[in-house]
Amino acid sequence: MATVEKMPMLAEGYEKLSTELKRLRAERPLxxxxxxxxxxxxDLSENAEYHAAKERQGQIEASISDIEDKLSRxxxxxxxxxSGDKIVFGATVTLLDEDEKPIKYQIVGQTEADxxxxxxxxxxxxxxxxxxxxxxxxxxxxxxxxxxYYLVAKIEFI
Numbered sequence: 001m002a003t004v005e006k007m008p009m010l011a012e013g014y015e016k017l018s019t020e021l022k023r024l025r026a027e028r029p030l031x032x033x034x035x036x037x038x039x040x041x042x043d044l045s046e047n048a049e050y051h052a053a054k055e056r057q058g059q060i061e062a063s064i065s066d067i068e069d070k071l072s073r074x075x076x077x078x079x080x081x082x083s084g085d086k087i088v089f090g091a092t093v094t095l096l097d098e099d100e101k102p103i104k105y106q107i108v109g110q111t112e113a114d115x116x117x118x119x120x121x122x123x124x125x126x127x128x129x130x131x132x133x134x135x136x137x138x139x140x141x142x143x144x145x146x147x148x149y150y151l152v153a154k155i156e157f158i
Contacts, residue, residue, distance in 0.1 A: 003013060003070075004073055004074055005073065006074075006075040007070055007073040007074055007075060007109060007110075007111075007124070008075045008089045008090075008109050009070075009074055009075070009076060009077070009108070009109035009111060009112060010076070010077060010078075010079070010090065010108055010109065011076050011078060012112070013108065013109055013111055014067040014071070014074055014076050015111035016111075016112070016148050016155050017067050017070060017071055017074075017077055018071065020067060021064065021067045021068065021071065022062075023074075024060050024063055024064050025064065025108055025138050027060055028057075028060060028064075028143075031056055031089050031114065032057075034049070034053040035050065035051065035053045035054060035057065037049075038050035038052075040096065057060050060155060067078050068100060069110060077089055077090045078085060078090070079092070079106075079157045079158060080092065080154050080157060080158065081085060081157075082157040083157055085134050085135065085155065086132055086133065086134055086155070087107065087130045087131055087132060087133045087134075087152070087155055088107070088131065088132075089107050089108075089109075089131075089134075090157065091105070091106070091110070091155055091156065091157055092104065092105070092106045092107075092156040092157070092158050093105050093106075093107065093130060093141045093152060093154070093155055093156075094152075094153045094154035094155075094156075095139070095151065095152060095153060096151040097148070097149075097150055098148075098149055102153065103150070104118050104132075105119065105120045105126070106118060106119050106120070107120060107121075107127055107130065107131070108120070108122070109121065109122070110122075110123055122157070125141050125158050126139075126143070126148075127140050129141045131150070134152065134155070135152050135154065135155055136151065136152060137151075137152045138150070138151055139151075139152065
């Protein structure tokens with residue numbers, strides 16, 4: 001029997017996916033109407049509106065399927081329930097870069113990641129390098145621009 005891999009995410013990420021799923025489901029009937037209207041214009045072989053509507057329908061169905069899969073495998077983690085001295089999913093980490101400049105990241109799920117907002121995926125190179133580390137650990141990460149070195153300055157569960 002195949003095991004289903006759980007997908008860790010924060011409650012905020014779960015809500016965001018749920019909202020997107022509702023929006024896409026609401027768009028379904030509008031696409032069907034657009035297809036019917038385009039079909040009424042006659043010859044389907046040269047009907048750009050029809051082809052565009054069918055393509056959009058395929059995109060929506062694929063997105064709905066993908067989001068439903070993610071939600072069904074979701075393992076919601078509340079960082080405030082966590083504690084300890086190691087970096088785990090949901091932890092907020094303050095790193096010092098090579099110039100002693102502090103950088104703050106929260107370790108989140110793939111669908112929630114936004115590096116510009118200080119949220120990195122646990123699957124990213126930096127996320128994988130940080131998991132299991134403690135305060136004062138040095139971390140080396142290979143990124144496309146080269147090797148980066150960080151010092152774990154603080155671990156919070158907020």
